[in-house]
Amino acid sequence: MLKIWGRLSSINVQKAVWAAGEVGQAFERIDVGGPFGGLDTPEYRAMNPNGQIPVLEDGDFRLWESNSIVRYLAARYGAADLWESDVARRAEAERWMDWMLSELQPALAPVLWGVVRKVPGYTDPKVIADGMKRAEALMTILEAQLADKPFLSGERFGVADITVGCGAHRWFNMPVDRVERQGVQRWYEALFARPAAQAALPLPIT
Known part of the structure; x- marks a missing residue:
């Protein structure tokens, strides 16, 4: 069975959890990081010398960096569905x-840290406003990509939808005023309807 090390509140x-669910692999998730600690132990540093989450264990194979984990799971277990040949x-x-x-x-x-987590140094209204301005500009790019296609790479759900979809989940569930974008909203609703997404993307966000 796969092991995924890391707290689920981490994007x-x-x-990693969403990708494992999409490829149908059972896994054990182990809480480390944030309030759970454990990232500075010699055992964890042996798995990831950066002391960051997540880490994937697949038998004797260990992998860190979230996007690399998504690629690995798609290529090894979901080639027919997620991995583009x-x-x-x-x-x-x-x-x-x-x-x-x-x-x-x-x-x-910075928007999450200021609005949701109330991290000192990020609650300044200007810091939050600057983050919102940058995020809105990026959402405009995303809207243009989704204007004439159901998923980021075209007609088929894939690895890009998992990674960017995690960001969209935060965007749509933070208590902020957003510009309405129909393409991004439709795409996010389709993603969140997937069982693997619902298991990976808790509400409320923290």
Whole structure:
């Protein structure tokens, strides 16, 4: 059985849990990180020297970095459904995965920290407003991508929808005023209806 190390309130752990559910693999999730601690133990550092979550254990194989875990699970267990054999289509999906890490996730983080988690230094209204402005601009990009297709890479649900969908889950469930975007809303509702998504994306967000 797979093991996924990390607390479920982490967006990166949510990606791994969602991917495991989509490929139909049973797993044990172990709470570490945040209020659970455990990231600085020698045993955990042996699995991930960065002291971050998640870590995936698949037998004797251990893997860290959330997007790499999603790719691995899709390629090993979900090739018929999630993993694109066509190189161009796979590159398009992976581009959105990278966009999530480099653009959307950093934009959403200060809003979450200020509005939901009340982290000192992030509750300043200007900090929150700046994060919202950046996130809205990125959501405009996402809306354009979804204007004429049901999923990020086209007609088929895939790895990009898992990773960016975790960000959309935060966006739609934070207590903030958002610009209405029908394409992103429709896409998110379709994603959240999936059983694997519901198991991975708890409400309320914390």
